[in-house]
Amino acid sequence: xxxxxxxxPMPILRPPRARIVTAIDSRTRLRLREAAKAxxxxxxxxxxxxxxxxxxxAGVASFGYSIGRLQSDDRETDLTxxxxxxxxxxxxxxxxxxxxxxxxxxxxxxxxxTVMHAAAKYGDAIExxxxx
Numbered sequence: 001x002x003x004x005x006x007x008x009p010m011p012i013l014r015p016p017r018a019r020i021v022t023a024i025d026s027r028t029r030l031r032l033r034e035a036a037k038a039x040x041x042x043x044x045x046x047x048x049x050x051x052x053x054x055x056x057x058a059g060v061a062s063f064g065y066s067i068g069r070l071q072s073d074d075r076e077t078d079l080t081x082x083x084x085x086x087x088x089x090x091x092x093x094x095x096x097x098x099x100x101x102x103x104x105x106x107x108x109x110x111x112x113x114t115v116m117h118a119a120a121k122y123g124d125a126i127e128x129x130x131x132x
Contacts (some may be wrong), residue, residue, distance in 0.1 A: 022121050022122050022125050023125065024085075024122070024125045024126070024129060028085065029129050031062045031063050032062070032085070032089060032126060032129045032130055033129065033130060034062040035055075035058045035059045035061070035062035035063070035089060035093075036058075036089075036093060036130040038058035038061060038062060039054055039055050039058040039059075039093055042054040042057070042058055051094050051095065051099070052090055052094060052099045052103055052104060052107060053107065055089060055090040055093050055094060056086065056090055056107050056108075059085075059086040059089050059090065060086070063082050063085075063086065065079070065082060070082070070083050070086065070108060071108060071109040072109075083108060083110075083118075084117070084118035084121060084122060085118070085122050085126070086108075087104055087105075087108055087110070087114070087115045087118035087119065088118045088119045088121070088122035088123045088126050089122075089126055089130075090104045090107070091104055091115065091118075091119045091123060092119075092123055092126045092127050092130065093130065100112075101113075101115040101116050101119070
């Protein structure tokens with residue numbers, strides 16, 4: 001009697017992706033809540049506009065940085081932190097299906113992997129702050 005042996009490939013087991021837990025200070029919490037409210041108002045006033053652009057503009061106004069400065073190559077610590085928080089804010093606040101990392105990256109003049117890092121670092125904390 002002939003036997004047939006079927007060899008199935010072993011599944012690739014990857015460890016679960018680690019979440020980065022980042023604390024957000026009270027001042028930043030207030031700014032994020034202001035940005036979320038401004039975003040809601042902007043969406044109501046301009047329903048046809050790009051939601052990612054509206055989130056970006058609302059965030060920039062709440063944090064007090066210029067658009068040019070956030071899009072610059074400057075790597076100053078405070079600026080980098082705010083830039084990452086706003087990238088994560090744009091990702092979190094956008095309605096599902098959420099904006100792609102590429103779209104947000106283009107808005108900030110950054111690579112999509114930078115946006116992925118920012119979303120992993122601040123996304124959960126921002127969701128808790130704005131209740132999205």
